[in-house]
Amino acid sequence: MQHAFKLGEAEHNLALSRAREAYCLHVGDRRVPIDLKTSPDGRTWLTLGTRHVEVVIATRGDEVFVHLDGEAHALRYWHPLERLAAQAGGGANDLIRAPMPGSIVSVNVKAGDTVAKGQTLLVMESMKMETTLVAPRDGAVAAVQFEKGQTFERDAILLKLEAAAGEGA
Template sequence: MHHAFKLGDAEHNVALSRGPGVYRLHREGHTVSVTLAELHNGRALLSIGDHSVEVVVATRGDDVFVHLDGEAYQLRYRHPLDRLAASAGGSADDSIRAPMPGSIVAVQVTVGDAVTKGQTLLVMESMKMETTIAAPRDGVIEALSYEKGQTFDRDALLVKLAAAGKA
């Protein structure tokens, strides 16, 4: 089955299949086995081919957040219709929600600020790991739901964006 995944600003077209006890990831003529085994304390062992590493994984809808070697990565499954809407200027990224429960460590913007895609909006902490929340597109900060030090649940609305000139 063919899929498109977005990692950072790069979009990757891949195919997934199942094997005995593993998934197989097919990309650009290469195939690699992938497994994810739950450990303890919210951690998991991610194995890609012959390489294994301990990670923390949280999901929200089509978003997967992976904490790996002190860095946080967001992987998003992009449905073909969503990709088409985004290329037509859709506003699917207006509401930025918490990928996991946590607290606000830093707020880098204020209501009314114009932001650009990739710009840091706030930094959150969950399970003693910091995650930077960045603007998914250009826009204007319409609302900030939390201040530094406040806590929130998974899927809480953190930031609301508006198109430039509409806030």
């Protein structure tokens, strides 16, 4: 399966597959064995092909920060819906993201529904607190990613909006 990652402002299309002892990263026609392990002393080691280097890794949502060879890199997984919205000229308000990890309490809309700015889209719960997420603009629901009871991480795309039929974006 192809995945898109952003490293800085550059987009990279990669595929990842299982190999006998680790994984393989597919970049174009190249196939690179890859592995990431933490040693007993707590250090993290990245193996890329025959290269074995120490790395420091921190995560925040879909962002991964990697310190490698004296340089820090920010890597962000680009969700296919987010990528399609950007390619189609969708705005930031088209993606309703989770402000924190949690679970869905109720979903008030379904794909195809027309919504008005301020209308309740769904209710989520996090740390025993309910949060109501509302439509940031008028539009139509393109996709609902989670159902009642499902859990998600911070920054997960919960719902996607698009222009309502007959409207411009």
